[in-house]
Amino acid sequence: MRVYQLARKLKMPTKDLLSLISEMGIEVKGSLGSLSPQEVSKIEEKIATRRKPTPREGKEVIRDPVVTFLGHVDHGKTSLLDGIRKTHVAKREVGGITQSIGASEVIFQNKRIVFIDTPGHEAFTAMRAHGARVTDIVVLVVAADDGVMPQTIEAIDHARAAKVPIVVAINKIDLGSADSDQVKRQLGRFDLSCEEWGGETICVEVSALTGEGLDHLLEMILLEAEMLELLGNPEGDFQGVLIEGEMDKQKGAGSTLLVREGILRIGDILIGDHVYGKVKAMINWKGGRLKEAGLSTPVKVLGLSDVGHPGGIFKKARDEKEARRLAEQALEEERKKNLWKRKEVTLETLYQEKKEEKKTLNLIIKTDTQGSLQALGDVLKNLENENVRINITHGGIGEINKSDVLLASASKGIVISFNVGISGESRNLAKEENVEVRQYEVIYEIIDDIKKAQEALVEPKYEEVIIGKAEVRDTFRITRVGVIAGSYVTEGKVVRGSKARVFRGSEMLGEGTISSLKRFERDVSEVSVGLECGVNIEGFNEVEKGDIIHIYEARKAD
Ligand code: GDP
Numbered sequence: 001m002r003v004y005q006l007a008r009k010l011k012m013p014t015k016d017l018l019s020l021i022s023e024m025g026i027e028v029k030g031s032l033g034s035l036s037p038q039e040v041s042k043i044e045e046k047i048a049t050r051r052k053p054t055p056r057e058g059k060e061v062i063r064d065p066v067v068t069f070l071g072h073v074d075h076g077k078t079s080l081l082d083g084i085r086k087t088h089v090a091k092r093e094v095g096g097i098t099q100s101i102g103a104s105e106v107i108f109q110n111k112r113i114v115f116i117d118t119p120g121h122e123a124f125t126a127m128r129a130h131g132a133r134v135t136d137i138v139v140l141v142v143a144a145d146d147g148v149m150p151q152t153i154e155a156i157d158h159a160r161a162a163k164v165p166i167v168v169a170i171n172k173i174d175l176g177s178a179d180s181d182q183v184k185r186q187l188g189r190f191d192l193s194c195e196e197w198g199g200e201t202i203c204v205e206v207s208a209l210t211g212e213g214l215d216h217l218l219e220m221i222l223l224e225a226e227m228l229e230l231l232g233n234p235e236g237d238f239q240g241v242l243i244e245g246e247m248d249k250q251k252g253a254g255s256t257l258l259v260r261e262g263i264l265r266i267g268d269i270l271i272g273d274h275v276y277g278k279v280k281a282m283i284n285w286k287g288g289r290l291k292e293a294g295l296s297t298p299v300k301v302l303g304l305s306d307v308g309h310p311g312g313i314f315k316k317a318r319d320e321k322e323a324r325r326l327a328e329q330a331l332e333e334e335r336k337k338n339l340w341k342r343k344e345v346t347l348e349t350l351y352q353e354k355k356e357e358k359k360t361l362n363l364i365i366k367t368d369t370q371g372s373l374q375a376l377g378d379v380l381k382n383l384e385n386e387n388v389r390i391n392i393t394h395g396g397i398g399e400i401n402k403s404d405v406l407l408a409s410a411s412k413g414i415v416i417s418f419n420v421g422i423s424g425e426s427r428n429l430a431k432e433e434n435v436e437v438r439q440y441e442v443i444y445e446i447i448d449d450i451k452k453a454q455e456a457l458v459e460p461k462y463e464e465v466i467i468g469k470a471e472v473r474d475t476f477r478i479t480r481v482g483v484i485a486g487s488y489v490t491e492g493k494v495v496r497g498s499k500a501r502v503f504r505g506s507e508m509l510g511e512g513t514i515s516s517l518k519r520f521e522r523d524v525s526e527v528s529v530g531l532e533c534g535v536n537i538e539g540f541n542e543v544e545k546g547d548i549i550h551i552y553e554a555r556k557a558d
């Protein structure tokens with residue numbers, strides 16, 4: 001048996017299995033290497049003793065996977081979904097079903113898989129830009145006769161930016177011009193090497209037209225889902241993500257929610273951003289009425305006050321009064337703060353992001369030719385240093401499009417273009433999403449600006465330097481102010497607002513900030529060596545005659 005086949009059987013990533021094999025001292029050549037039956041049983045034994053059930057929080061259970069198909073136009077995303085539904089939805093239902101929401105469910109090997117209607121990566125990322133991650137697995141569809149195309153690359157980058165694992169479906173293998181090997185070679189260049197070629201990515205050859213390979217694809221989706229251990233808590237507080245909203249003339253606002261936590265029931269009161277209301281009816285993808293909807297279930301909810309934004313998170317409220325109050329509050333905030341606009345990310349403001357130790361500058365780059373894309377990518381990567389990581393989230397050729405802007409918005413990045421323009425539509429979107437777009441015609445200007453941004457990204461380090469010392473000659477207590485130390489500056493200077501530490505002999509008694517500094521009743525900002533002054537140290541009042549005050553200043557370290 002080959003290593004990757006065993007990895008599948010054991011439901012573990014190939015690279016983890018390979019490191020276990022090498023730990024066990026078994027020699028094998030990568031994921032394509034063969035293992036003898038004895039070796040296989042040794043490994044299986046080892047894993048059985050190692051595997052501990054993953055601890056789960058509270059009442060968490062494994063939930064069904066939610067899958068989205070992405071890929072280049074016309075590569076067969078819609079046909080594949082149709083093909084899967086045709087084969088795996090009970091025969092008597094097929095034809096009778098008019099899909100009523102932008103999602104569907106199939107049961108395969110007694111397990112449920114949820115498909116979100118292939119929204120295109122723009123919508124996929126727009127949803128993420130507004131805060132929600134809906135998809136657990138992306139199926140990247142690549143036509144075997146056409147290979148990796150610009151939107152394939154975009155889809156890869158979008159899935160990666162969202163940290164969603166990719167399963168590849170090489171479609172249209174029924175065609176005479178199909179060349180799956182060529183597709184696999186191309187995918188290898190994007191770090192998606194197929195398992196049977198020694199890589200990590202599950203690749204399945206399929207034909208939406210003949211149905212070939214569809215079951216295998218579903219099997220692999222379930223396998224990937226199992227490895228991901230997708231969890232949810234049916235007893236937890238309800239949380240649903242809005243995947244689409246529509247206004248129906250007769251039925252009013254309809255919102256399709258995907259249940260992420262808890263259970264949604266008829267009569268529940270929902271609130272999500274400015275939208276609220278009592279759940280009057282729930283409709284599943286086949287148009288059937290539901291009384292309740294559990295984990296990973298997409299349902300159209302009727303009865304809400306308005307159509308929400310895709311990606312919006314819905315929760316339950318105690319009663320309609322509370323829900324209305326929260327909705328009004330959200331609306332007010334939206335108005336005030338322009339809630340739907342993200343915090344503006346610009347080269348100048350990025351440094352305010354303090355979450356990570358090492359800062360990351362996420363860039364989306366668009367250029368006029370493959371050569372300049374490569375060159376710019378190399379140049380930018382070279383600018384990476386120990387403080388700032390440069391992450392090229394996506395690189396492509398041609399005009400800046402809406403998808404670039406949305407990707408930048410979702411990944412808090414910046415769009416940089418070289419010798420290409422931007423459509424009016426995309427420019428408006430960039431404004432709406434507050435995404436910074438920088439267009440250049442000279443490569444050195446890009447380098448200069450990125451360097452400047454990097455400097456801003458790195459917060460300066462400060463060190464404390466003693467700038468003066470003063471000896472306390474007398475003390476006075478003043479009501480509401482505290483103790484004033486009448487002091488004589490023995491070294492350097494005393495500066496108002498600077499930090500002070502009080503020493504008695506070699507013992508440090510306390511510290512504080514110099515909140516007031518006076519010379520003969522007059523407030524001054526600093527007093528130099530050889531002069532007398534009155535000092536109040538905020539935060540320390542136990543100062544006595546004979547104490548020495550050390551004055552510090554924080555200076556930017558080199
Ligand atoms: P999408 O844009 O990715 O959703 O692609 P579609 O599903 O609309 O398919 C685009 C075209 O490719 C349609 O004309 C389909 O009939 C055709 N197509 C899709 N899958 C296959 C396949 O497996 N084999 C062949 N021969 N044609 C296919």
